[in-house]
Amino acid sequence: xxxxxxxxxxxxxxxxxxKGAMDAVSEISTEIILCGIGEEILRVFERMGxxxxxxxxxxxxASEVITMEDDPSTAIRTKKDSSMTVGxxxxxxxxxxxxxxxxSTGALLSGATLIVKRIRGIRRAALVPFLPNSGRGFYLIxxxxxxxxxxEYLLQFAFMGSYYAESSMGIEAPRVGLLNNGAEATKxxxxxxxxxxxxxxxxxxxYLNFIGNVEAKEAVMGACDVLVCDGFTGNVFLKSLEGMASxxxxxxxxxxxxxxxxxxxxxxxKKRIMELRARMNPDTIGGTIMLxxxxxxxxxxxxxxxxxxxxxxxxxxxxxEADPAPRLQANIEHMKIDSAE
Amino acid sequence: xxxxxxxxxxxxxxxxxxKGAMDAVSEISTEIILCGIGEEILRVFERMGxxxxxxxxxxxxASEVITMEDDPSTAIRTKKDSSMTVGxxxxxxxxxxxxxxxxSTGALLSGATLIVKRIRGIRRAALVPFLPNSGRGFYLIxxxxxxxxxxEYLLQFAFMGSYYAESSMGIEAPRVGLLNNGAEATKxxxxxxxxxxxxxxxxxxxYLNFIGNVEAKEAVMGACDVLVCDGFTGNVFLKSLEGMASxxxxxxxxxxxxxxxxxxxxxxxKKRIMELRARMNPDTIGGTIMLxxxxxxxxxxxxxxxxxxxxxxxxxxxxxEADPAPRLQANIEHMKIDSAE
Numbered sequence: 216x217x218x219x220x221x222x223x224x225x226x227x228x229x230x231x232x233x234k235g236a237m238d239a240v241s242e243i244s245t246e247i248i249l250c251g252i253g254e255e256i257l258r259v260f261e262r263m264g265x266x267x268x269x270x271x272x273x274x275x276x277a278s279e280v281i282t283m284e285d286d287p288s289t290a291i292r293t294k295k296d297s298s299m300t301v302g303x304x305x306x307x308x309x310x311x312x313x314x315x316x317x318x319s320t321g322a323l324l325s326g327a328t329l330i331v332k333r334i335r336g337i338r339r340a341a342l343v344p345f346l347p348n349s350g351r352g353f354y355l356i357x358x359x360x361x362x363x364x365x366x367e368y369l370l371q372f373a374f375m376g377s378y379y380a381e382s383s384m385g386i387e388a389p390r391v392g393l394l395n396n397g398a399e400a401t402k403x404x405x406x407x408x409x410x411x412x413x414x415x416x417x418x419x420x421x422y423l424n425f426i427g428n429v430e431a432k433e434a435v436m437g438a439c440d441v442l443v444c445d446g447f448t449g450n451v452f453l454k455s456l457e458g459m460a461s462x463x464x465x466x467x468x469x470x471x472x473x474x475x476x477x478x479x480x481x482x483x484x485k486k487r488i489m490e491l492r493a494r495m496n497p498d499t500i501g502g503t504i505m506l507x508x509x510x511x512x513x514x515x516x517x518x519x520x521x522x523x524x525x526x527x528x529x530x531x532x533x534x535x536e537a538d539p540a541p542r543l544q545a546n547i548e549h550m551k552i553d554s555a556e
Numbered sequence: 557x558x559x560x561x562x563x564x565x566x567x568x569x570x571x572x573x574x575k576g577a578m579d580a581v582s583e584i585s586t587e588i589i590l591c592g593i594g595e596e597i598l599r600v601f602e603r604m605g606x607x608x609x610x611x612x613x614x615x616x617x618a619s620e621v622i623t624m625e626d627d628p629s630t631a632i633r634t635k636k637d638s639s640m641t642v643g644x645x646x647x648x649x650x651x652x653x654x655x656x657x658x659x660s661t662g663a664l665l666s667g668a669t670l671i672v673k674r675i676r677g678i679r680r681a682a683l684v685p686f687l688p689n690s691g692r693g694f695y696l697i698x699x700x701x702x703x704x705x706x707x708e709y710l711l712q713f714a715f716m717g718s719y720y721a722e723s724s725m726g727i728e729a730p731r732v733g734l735l736n737n738g739a740e741a742t743k744x745x746x747x748x749x750x751x752x753x754x755x756x757x758x759x760x761x762x763y764l765n766f767i768g769n770v771e772a773k774e775a776v777m778g779a780c781d782v783l784v785c786d787g788f789t790g791n792v793f794l795k796s797l798e799g800m801a802s803x804x805x806x807x808x809x810x811x812x813x814x815x816x817x818x819x820x821x822x823x824x825x826k827k828r829i830m831e832l833r834a835r836m837n838p839d840t841i842g843g844t845i846m847l848x849x850x851x852x853x854x855x856x857x858x859x860x861x862x863x864x865x866x867x868x869x870x871x872x873x874x875x876x877e878a879d880p881a882p883r884l885q886a887n888i889e890h891m892k893i894d895s896a897e
Contacts, residue, residue, distance in 0.1 A: 363745045396791035404704045432790045435799030450737035451772045455796035458776030
C-alpha cells in the first residue's frame with residue numbers, strides 16, 4: 216500500500232509531517248509518497264541525520280504551497296503546482312492508494328472534488344469525523360462540508376456513513392439516525408421531514424438500518440453508529456460538544472486547587488476531559504475521512520505533530536481497506552431521487 | 557404583584573406546585589392565584605394542615621387538565637376549562653401580572669399565542685432559556701418553539717433577546733451574536749446570511765449591539781449575552797451541551813471509585829457537573845421565559861418540585877419588572893422587513 220502525504224500542509228509542515236511519515240513507514244507496513252518542495256524535504260532529512268531518502272519514502276516535487284490565506288475554492292486552480300494539487304493528481308492517476316493532508320479543509324474539499332472526483336452519482340462529498348460516545352463511538356456525517364443540504368444529500372450521507380461504519384467498525388447493519396429536535400417522525404424542518412421519508416424508505420427496502428430521528432443528547436449517549444445531518448447543524452453539534460468540554464475544564468479549575476489531594480484528582484479528571492475534548496474537535500482528531508470521493512482522502516488536523524500525522528496515515532491505510540466507494544457505486548441507483556445529475 | 561400559577565401542570569401537580577406557591581408567597585412579596593380543580597387544591601391545603609386558604613393565595617376553579625397526551629396545538633381549544641386555558645385568560649384580562657405553568661410546552665406556547673396574544677407585529681413567540689457560560693450567563697433565543705424560521709423572525713429574536721437581557725441582567729447594550737458555523741459574515745445557510753444582513757443593519761442604525769456570527773463553542777465560552785438562532789438549531793445546541801455533560805458524568809464513573817480519596821473528589825466534581833447539566837436542560841431550569849407574548853409567561857420544567865416552582869415564580873416576578881413588551885411595541889417598526897402582518 217502506498218499513501219500520498221502532503222508534506223507542506225498544516226502549521227508544523229514540513230518537519231512534523233515528514234517525521235510522522237517516517238514513523239508510519241516503520242510502524243505500519245506502508246510506503247509513503249511525500250509531495251512538496253523537494254529541497255525543503257531533503258533539508259529536513261539532513262537535519263534528522265539521513266544522508267539519503269529513507270527506505271519506503273519517495274518524494275514528488277511540487278513548487279507551491281496552498282496556505283490558509285488562499286481562497287479555498289480557487290487555490291487548487293491558481294496554484295497548479297502546489298503540494299495539495301500534485302498529491303491529489305497522483306491519487307487520481309493511481310500512483311498511491313490514499314491522500315493525507317493537514318492543509319486547508321476547504322481547499323482539500325474542492326481539490327478532491329475537482330481532481331479525484333466524486334463517486335459518479337454522489338452529489339456532495341462530506342466530512343465524517345469519528346466521535347466518542349458512551350459506547351464504541353459514532354460517525355457524524357456531515358460535519359461542515361455542506362452548510363446547505365437537500366433531502367437527497369442526506370439520503371446519500373446515510374448510505375455513505377452506513378457503508379463506511381460497516382466496513383471500518385466491523386459491525387453489521389449500523390444504526391443510522393437522523394439528527395433532529397425530537398424523536399417523533401413529525402419533527403424538524405422540511406429538510407428533516409423529507410430526508411426522513413427518503414431514508415426510511417431505503418431502510419424499509421432493506422438497504423439501510425434507519426432507527427429514525429435522534430436528538431443530540433441521545434446521539435452523544437450512544438443511540439446510533441451513524442448520525443446524519445446537514446453540515447451547518449453538524450458544525451453546531453460538534454462545536455457545542457467541544458464548548459461544553461471546555462466550559463467544564465474551566466469550571467474544574469475553580470473547583471480544585473484547594474489542596475494537594477484535590478490537585479491530584481484534578482490532574483486525573485482533566486486529562487480525561489481533555490482527551491474527550493480533543494476527540495470532539497475536528498481540528499485535533501488524528502484524521503477525518505472525506506466520504507463521497509472516488510478514492511480515500513483524509514484531512515489531518517492543521518496543528519498536527521508527528522504522532523497525529525502517523526495516526527492520520529494509519530487511518531488512511533484503514534480507509535483503503537474499508538473504502539466504501541465500490542459499494543456506493545454499485546448501489547447508487549438507490550440513492551437518487553431523480554434522474555438528473 | 558400577582559402571579560397566576562397553573563396548579564395542575566407538570567409531573568408533581570398539584571402538591572408540589574401548591575407548596576412552591578406557598579413558599580413564594582412567604583419569601584417573595586407576591587400574591588398568587590392558583591388555577592385548577594378547586595377540590596383537589598383544597599385537599600392539598602388540608603393535608604398540609606391548613607383549615608383555610610392561606611393568606612396571599614386565591615383559587616380560581618378550572619375543571620379540566622391538559623396532559624402530555626393531549627395534542628399541544630388543539631388542547632387549548634378543546635379543553636376550554638383547563639387550568640392552563642383559564643390561567644392564560646386571567647392573565648389576558650389583567651387579573652394577574654404573569655403566568656407560570658409546568659404543563660405541556662407546546663400547549664402553553666399555542667395557548668399564550670391564542671389567548672394572551674403576541675405583541676402586535678411580532679411574528680413568533682420564542683422560548684428563551686438562560687444558560688451558563690464561563691461568564692455571567694447568556695440567553696438562547698429560540699431554543700425550540702420555531703423549528704422553521706425566516707430572517708425576519710431572527711431579527712425579531714435579536715431585539716427581543718437584547719431588550720430582555722438589558723432589563724433582566726442589568727447590562728447596557730448586550731452583545732448579540734448569531735449562532736453560525738464560522739465567524740466570517742459569509743458563513744451559514746441562506747437563513748443566516750439574510751438574518752446577518754438584517755441584524756447588522758439594525759445594529760448600525762443604533763438599535764442593537766450586534767457582534768456578528770458566533771460559533772457554538774465561543775458562545776459557551778462567553779462570547780455573547782444573547783445568542784440568536786432558529787429553534788431547530790437552538791434545540792441541537794442545547795441538547796448537545798446536555799449530552800456532553802452527561803457523557804462526562806458517565807466517564808467520571810469510570811475514572812473514580814478506585815479509592816476513598818478519589819471517591820470524595822468524584823463527589824465534588826460530580827455535583828458541579830450535575831449542576832451545569834441541569835442548567836443546560838430546559839426541562840430542569842427553574843423557568844424559561846417565553847418572549848414575544850404581550851405579557852410574561854414562564855414555562856417551569858415538567859418535573860418541577862416545590863423549590864423549582866418557587867424559582868419559576870421568582871423568575872416570573874422578575875419578568876414583570878423586566879417586561880420588554882412595551883419597548884418592543886414602541887420599536888416594532890425597526891423589526892419589520894415588509895408592511896404585511
